[in-house]
Amino acid sequence: MYRIAIFASGEGTNARKFIDYxxxxxxxxxxxxxxxxxxxxxxxxxxxxxxxxxxxxxxxFYETDKLxxxxxxxxxxxxxxxxxxxxxxNIIKAFPRKMVNIHPALLPKYGGKGMxxxxxxxxxxxxxxKETGITIHYVNDKYDEGEIxxxxxxxxxxxxxxxxxxxxxxxxxxxxxxxxVEKLLLGNIS
Numbered sequence: 001m002y003r004i005a006i007f008a009s010g011e012g013t014n015a016r017k018f019i020d021y022x023x024x025x026x027x028x029x030x031x032x033x034x035x036x037x038x039x040x041x042x043x044x045x046x047x048x049x050x051x052x053x054x055x056x057x058x059x060x061f062y063e064t065d066k067l068x069x070x071x072x073x074x075x076x077x078x079x080x081x082x083x084x085x086x087x088x089x090n091i092i093k094a095f096p097r098k099m100v101n102i103h104p105a106l107l108p109k110y111g112g113k114g115m116x117x118x119x120x121x122x123x124x125x126x127x128x129x130k131e132t133g134i135t136i137h138y139v140n141d142k143y144d145e146g147e148i149x150x151x152x153x154x155x156x157x158x159x160x161x162x163x164x165x166x167x168x169x170x171x172x173x174x175x176x177x178x179x180x181v182e183k184l185l186l187g188n189i190s
Contacts, residue, residue, distance in 0.1 A: 001026070001027060001028065001029055002027060002028045002029070002076045002077055002185045003028075003029055003030075003031035003032075003074060003075045003076045003077070004018065004022070004028060004029070004030050004031060004075060004076070004077050004078070004079055004181070004185075005030075005031060005032040005033070005034060005071055005074060005075035005077070005078050005079070006018060006030060006032070006033050006034070006042075006078075006079045006080075006081050007034045007035070007078060007079070007080045007081065007083035008033065008034075008035055008040065008042040008080075008081045008082050008083055009035060009036055009037055009040060009042075009082055009083050009084045009085075010037075010040055010041065010042065010082045011040070011041035011042060011082075012033075012040065012041050012042025012043075012044075012045045012046070012081070012082070013082075013170070013174075014081035014082060014102065014173055014174070014177060015030075015033060015042045015045060015046070015081045015082075016042075016045050017173075017174045017177065017178055018030055018079060018081065018177070018178050018181075019045065019046075019049045019051065021178035021179070021182075022178065022182075023049075025182075027182075027185070027186065028182060028185055030049070030051050031051070031052070031074050031075055032051065032052050032053070032054065032070075032071075032074045032075055033045075033046035033051050033052070033053045033054075034053070034054045034055075034056055034067070034083075035053065035054075035055055035056070035083075036055070036056055036057070036058075036061065036083070036084075036085055037055070038055050042081075042082075043055070052074075054067070054070065058085075061085065061088065062088050065090055067091065068090050068091055068094050071091065071094065071095070072094060076098065076185075077095070077098045077099070077100075077181070077184075077185060078091070078095050078098065078099040078100070078139075079099075079100055079177075079181055080099070080100065080101040080102070080139060081102065081177075082116075082117075083101075084116060086113075086141070086142075086143060087099065087139050087141070089141060092139060092140065092141060097138055099138065099139040100136055100137065100138055100139060100146075100149065100180075100181060100184070101136070101137055101138075101139050101144070101146065102134055102135070102136050102137075102173055102177050103115075103120075103134065103135045103136075103137065103144050104116070104117065104120045104121070104132075104134060104166075104169045104173070105120045105124060105132055105133070105134075105135065105169075106131070106132060106133045106134075106135060106151055106153065107135040107137065107144055107148060107151075108144075108145075109129075110123050110124060110132075111135075111143065111144030111145070112143050112144055113143045115143070115144070117166075118162060118166065121162045121165045121166050121169070122162055124156070124165060125156070125160070125161070125162055125165060129156055130155065130156055131153050131154065131155050131156060132153070132154060132156055132165060132168075132169060133151055133152050133153035133154055133169065133172055134151065134152050134169060134172045134173055134176065134177075135148055135150070135151050136148075136149045136150040136151070136176070136177060136180050136181075137149055149180065149184065149189060150176065150180045150189070152172045152175075152176050154168040154169065154171075154172060
């Protein structure tokens with residue numbers, strides 16, 4: 001059985017989709033939820049689902065191997081779902097090609113430090129883009145620069161707002177992120 005650790009900083013809407021998607025699967029389970037915020041909504045979702053949680057501070061995350069040790073015993077794969085810190089080298093090296101992230105735009109456009117959530121959608125709208133979407137990619141040591149695994153697109157029309165674009169992108173995230181991770185784990189995507 002494949003064990004997934006999810007890293008999230010906020011409410012955990014994508015994490016919730018993973019929990020629901022893998023709830024009755026025999027090959028994959030969510031084994032751990034890690035957050036960098038004590039009051040993050042994702043922690044409540046994890047507790048309700050009976051999934052262990054860890055809240056990590058910057059010093060532990062960046063200056064020790066404590067989290068790497070825990071991850072090696074508790075997880076086979078890592079999913080970033082709205083986790084806003086750059087991942088340190090010790091975790092990247094411990095999980096080569098076993099850690100993915102989702103970005104709310106079609107990379108390489110609108111990626112990089114500070115480009116997350118609403119900020120991405122505002123930039124897309126300001127530049128009069130005709131389409132946007134999601135990018136699922138492997139994690140490396142730079143924001144949003146890992147090898148692209150999967151992209152899905154949605155159109156933008158003249159009446160769209162930041163909020164309607166966000167809704168379209170969220171729908172793509174919820175539809176494609178868990179299934180893409182499952183395909184990766186089961187060898188249906190390389």
